[in-house]
Amino acid sequence: MISVHNLSVNHGHLKIIKEISFSVGKGEIVSIVGANGAGKSTLLGGIAGIYSPAAGSIQMEDEELAKKSPVDIVRKGVTLVPERRQIFDGLTVEDNLILGSYHRYSKEKKQCLQDLEMVYAYFPKLAAMKSRLGGLLSGGEQQMLAIGRGLMAKPKLLMLDEPSLGLAPLIVREIMNILVQLRNITSTSILLVEQNIKAALSISDRGFVLERGSIVLEGEAKSLLQNQSIKDAYLGASPSLQE
Amino acid sequence: MESLSQLMQLLFSGLTIGSIYALIAIGFVITYNITGVLNFAQGEFAMLGALLTISMSSAGLPLYLAVIVAILIVMMVGGLFERAAIYPARKSSVATLIIITIGVSFVFRGAAIFIWGTQPHSLTPFSGNTPIRIFEAVLLPQSLWAVGISLAALAGMYYFFNKTYTGKAVTACVMNRFAAQLMGIKPEKMSFLSISLSAGLGALAGIIIAPISGASYQMGLMLGMKAFIAAVIGGLTNAPAAVLGAFLIGIIEAFSEGYLSSGYKDAVSFAVLLLVLFFMPNGLFSKKSGKRV
Numbered sequence: 001m002i003s004v005h006n007l008s009v010n011h012g013h014l015k016i017i018k019e020i021s022f023s024v025g026k027g028e029i030v031s032i033v034g035a036n037g038a039g040k041s042t043l044l045g046g047i048a049g050i051y052s053p054a055a056g057s058i059q060m061e062d063e064e065l066a067k068k069s070p071v072d073i074v075r076k077g078v079t080l081v082p083e084r085r086q087i088f089d090g091l092t093v094e095d096n097l098i099l100g101s102y103h104r105y106s107k108e109k110k111q112c113l114q115d116l117e118m119v120y121a122y123f124p125k126l127a128a129m130k131s132r133l134g135g136l137l138s139g140g141e142q143q144m145l146a147i148g149r150g151l152m153a154k155p156k157l158l159m160l161d162e163p164s165l166g167l168a169p170l171i172v173r174e175i176m177n178i179l180v181q182l183r184n185i186t187s188t189s190i191l192l193v194e195q196n197i198k199a200a201l202s203i204s205d206r207g208f209v210l211e212r213g214s215i216v217l218e219g220e221a222k223s224l225l226q227n228q229s230i231k232d233a234y235l236g237a238s239p240s241l242q243e
Numbered sequence: 244m245e246s247l248s249q250l251m252q253l254l255f256s257g258l259t260i261g262s263i264y265a266l267i268a269i270g271f272v273i274t275y276n277i278t279g280v281l282n283f284a285q286g287e288f289a290m291l292g293a294l295l296t297i298s299m300s301s302a303g304l305p306l307y308l309a310v311i312v313a314i315l316i317v318m319m320v321g322g323l324f325e326r327a328a329i330y331p332a333r334k335s336s337v338a339t340l341i342i343i344t345i346g347v348s349f350v351f352r353g354a355a356i357f358i359w360g361t362q363p364h365s366l367t368p369f370s371g372n373t374p375i376r377i378f379e380a381v382l383l384p385q386s387l388w389a390v391g392i393s394l395a396a397l398a399g400m401y402y403f404f405n406k407t408y409t410g411k412a413v414t415a416c417v418m419n420r421f422a423a424q425l426m427g428i429k430p431e432k433m434s435f436l437s438i439s440l441s442a443g444l445g446a447l448a449g450i451i452i453a454p455i456s457g458a459s460y461q462m463g464l465m466l467g468m469k470a471f472i473a474a475v476i477g478g479l480t481n482a483p484a485a486v487l488g489a490f491l492i493g494i495i496e497a498f499s500e501g502y503l504s505s506g507y508k509d510a511v512s513f514a515v516l517l518l519v520l521f522f523m524p525n526g527l528f529s530k531k532s533g534k535r536v
Contacts (some may be wrong), residue, residue, distance in 0.1 A: 050424070054391060071428075075427060086421060088415045091414065098411060099428070102425030102428050103426070153426065162441075
């Protein structure tokens with residue numbers, strides 16, 4: 001559904017992402033894992049149009065997305081749930097969600113309000129605190145809000161940047177389960193970027209390991225979890241990466 | 244009782260001028276929150292609104308129609324100003340943008356001299372000149388108009404930013420520009436919207452004050468400065484605090500005019516600005532303030 005070909009993204013003179021190629025199929029969950037500073041967020045920012053790619057192409061259903069503006073990319077069905085949630089903390093939960101559908105709200109208001117109910121069905125916790133200010137929610141609730149807000153854009157591809165960041169293992173599992181559910185019901189494609197390699201790979205179909213801007217390993221998520229070098233580099237040594 | 248009636252008199256005139264400052268100060272805050280630019284041409288919108296209304300009403304248009312048309316024209320001028328002067332330079336430094344707004348304010352003032360000359364003009368009060376007596380003080384009907392219209396406009400702004408979808412999108416853009424972009428909200432569009440809105444508010448302020456203190460090509464400078472002081476007192480990002488700041492400045496001015504000398508009123512306002520900047524650079528209400536429109 002989306003295929004990224006030889007994508008490079010720079011920050012100033014620094015080459016952060018170096019000629020990466022990968023694809024995500026319809027209804028597939030794909031993880032990109034790697035340590036801090038590997039370039040994961042830059043990669044997602046490049047796809048979402050926040051950073052203009054230096055080279056390469058991003059094909060989404062035969063349309064080129066590279067160099068398009070963030071607005072156009074949202075309209076084409078690619079939505080990014082950014083790192084550290086970035087919710088509108090002075091707006092209510094419901095306003096946060098409804099603004100997620102900004103790019104289509106004026107055209108299909110009714111549909112948006114129906115989708116709001118769908119999001120509440122996925123996240124009953126949010127439904128219970130509709131009129132609370134987003135900034136007053138707990139970290140896990142804010143992450144759910146950020147994902148819900150992303151869903152309101154009605155994406156074909158939902159990209160999540162470190163949804164597990166700073167959350168308790170139990171909440172991480174809850175959020176991962178919801179992502180699987182979402183994929184199973186709506187067959188939305190999901191591109192998950194994570195430092196929490198175990199949590200990410202355990203719900204993914206395929207995975208890529210990113211190191212200093214390049215993909216160093218790729219394969220079925222299950223086999224990556226068993227891979228000895230991944231175990232050594234990411235799962236065994238550093239206790240902070242363990243669940 | 245002499246002193247009480249004088250006190251009331253000064254309070255009324257302070258509230259009147261304060262409500263004018265409030266409208267312009269809100270424009271400052273809205274523009275600053277959304278574009279990061281201090282728009283020093285803000286006061287000129289008041290001048291344009293007042294003089295346009297005077298021209299149209301003396302050309303025979305009914306007053307209410309002249310007011311509406313003038314506000315719409317000034318909103319268009321504001322939008323044009325954003326597209327022609329701010330938008331192309333949006334990636335420049337804040338200092339550059341501020342200098343651009345100062346330059347534009349000269350352009351507006353110069354154009355006003357060409358069109359309306361240097362003589363002051365006057366506008367007839369909205370509903371006669373028969374004073375109303377309250378607590379031994381004399382209140383002009385125009386003062387009631389000023390305070391009433393300002394409060395209505397402020398309520399309208401509150402409604403727009405907190406209850407309408409577009410208003411919430413603007414607010415979201417202020418709170419988190421990055422996330423707003425990811426939702427498909429265009430900051431450039433919000434900037435256009437906010438500057439035309441601020442221009443409309445400024446025009447309204449100028450129109451209301453014209454029957455009280457007259458209108459001339461240079462009225463925008465002082466109005467803009469005072470409103471700027473009010474906005475700074477409120478911390479620049481907080482609209483309700485800017486409104487309080489505006490009323491505070493209005494009342495301080497009225498009292499220093501009444502009890503000291505009218506020559507001192509501007510000096511006192513600027514002294515207040517300096518004191519606030521020295522001791523509470525985030526505004527008098529900084530503890531309560533958040534970044535909201």
